[in-house]
Amino acid sequence: MLRHQGTKRTYAHNVKLASLLGITAGFVNAAGFLGFAVLTTNVTGHAALFAERIAFQDWATARVVALWMFLFLAGAFVSSLIVSRIGRNQQYSYVIPILIETVILLTVALLGHRYNGSLVDKELFAGSLLFAMGLQNALVSLVSGSVVRTTHLTGTFTDLGIELAQALQQKTEERPLLLSRIKLRLAIIFFFMCGAVGGAYLFHAKGFYAFLVPVAILVYTLVYDVLRIRLKRFYHHWQNKIGEKK
Numbered sequence: 001m002l003r004h005q006g007t008k009r010t011y012a013h014n015v016k017l018a019s020l021l022g023i024t025a026g027f028v029n030a031a032g033f034l035g036f037a038v039l040t041t042n043v044t045g046h047a048a049l050f051a052e053r054i055a056f057q058d059w060a061t062a063r064v065v066a067l068w069m070f071l072f073l074a075g076a077f078v079s080s081l082i083v084s085r086i087g088r089n090q091q092y093s094y095v096i097p098i099l100i101e102t103v104i105l106l107t108v109a110l111l112g113h114r115y116n117g118s119l120v121d122k123e124l125f126a127g128s129l130l131f132a133m134g135l136q137n138a139l140v141s142l143v144s145g146s147v148v149r150t151t152h153l154t155g156t157f158t159d160l161g162i163e164l165a166q167a168l169q170q171k172t173e174e175r176p177l178l179l180s181r182i183k184l185r186l187a188i189i190f191f192f193m194c195g196a197v198g199g200a201y202l203f204h205a206k207g208f209y210a211f212l213v214p215v216a217i218l219v220y221t222l223v224y225d226v227l228r229i230r231l232k233r234f235y236h237h238w239q240n241k242i243g244e245k246k
Contacts, residue, residue, distance in 0.1 A: 011180055018148050018188040020221050021140055024214040025133060025151040026195025028105070031203040031210050032129045035112060036122050040129035042152035043069045064123045071127045075134020083142050095222060097139045102218045104132040105211050112208025153189060160185040 025041050032040030039045045046065050053062035079097040086093040108125060115121050137151040149155055163182050167175065195214075202210035 011184070014144055014148050014184055015187050017140060017144060018150065018184060019191045020217055021136060021150040022188050022191035023195035023198070024217050025136065026192035026197075027199035027202075027214045027217075028129060028133060028195075028211075029151075029192075030196040030199035032126065034200060034203045035108075035115065035208060036126045036129075038068070038122065038126035038129075040126055041133045042154070043072050043130070044152070044154065060119065064119060067123065068127055068130050071131040072134040075131040075136075076138035077134075079135040079138040080142060083139065094139055094143060094225075097135045098218055098222055101132040101135050102215055102222075104128050105215045105218070109209055109211035109215060112211065115208075147184070148188065150188065150192065153192060156185050156188050160189070 029039065029041040032038060046069050050062055050065040050069070053059075053065060078100075082096050083093045086096070108129065112125065115125055133151045137149060140148050140150050160182065163178055163185065167178050167182065198213070199210065202213060
């Protein structure tokens with residue numbers, strides 16, 4: 001679902017991507033907010049908070065919020081840089097950003113109980129999650145050709161509204177493609193919300209150990225793609241050996 005890019009990508013690949021990483025982002029969004037009282041998957045709300053803190057001359061908080069916005073940007077930059085350096089058409093170009101995100105979420109899961117509510121702790125924990133979500137958002141956007149974005153729903157709802165309006169006006173032959181886009185938007189929204197509900201519920205039940213769930217999803221995503229590549233290679237190698245014996 002991650003290794004297929006460009007013309008090799010299909011609708012099914014995008015749905016799988018939207019489901020697994022949408023759940024991950026929704027989970028982090030809800031659990032991160034409950035744990036640190038900070039929105040950790042987008043920067044829209046932080047822009048308003050930054051302006052408010054500047055207006056009240058609360059420079060310490062304004063500095064932290066500015067850092068959070070920068071870290072989301074830095075995550076997107078690092079993810080894009082890694083993919084471009086390795087090569088967008090390389091089979092494992094997505095592995096490093098996903099591994100970095102996994103390590104960050106695992107660290108929060110194991111060390112989050114040490115969070116004491118201080119501004120410094122909030123700066124570190126929330127900032128690391130924003131960096132991880134910047135990584136994921138850029139990676140998903142690059143892989144899917146900007147068709148799928150998983151860390152926030154603003155653009156998805158906007159696109160869905162536009163496409164619903166177009167579906168009422170488009171000619172019959174254009175409707176199938178448009179309907180597939182609508183289904184994809186609905187899938188992104190649905191799985192993000194499922195992740196958010198699951199994150200809220202499990203955080204109340206298990207605390208910061210709940211972050212082990214998105215860690216498991218990311219590990220599964222990597223194993224699913226990498227293992228399929230290896231199994232296909234093994235199968236083709238085995239078929240070739242049989243052909244040579246014949």
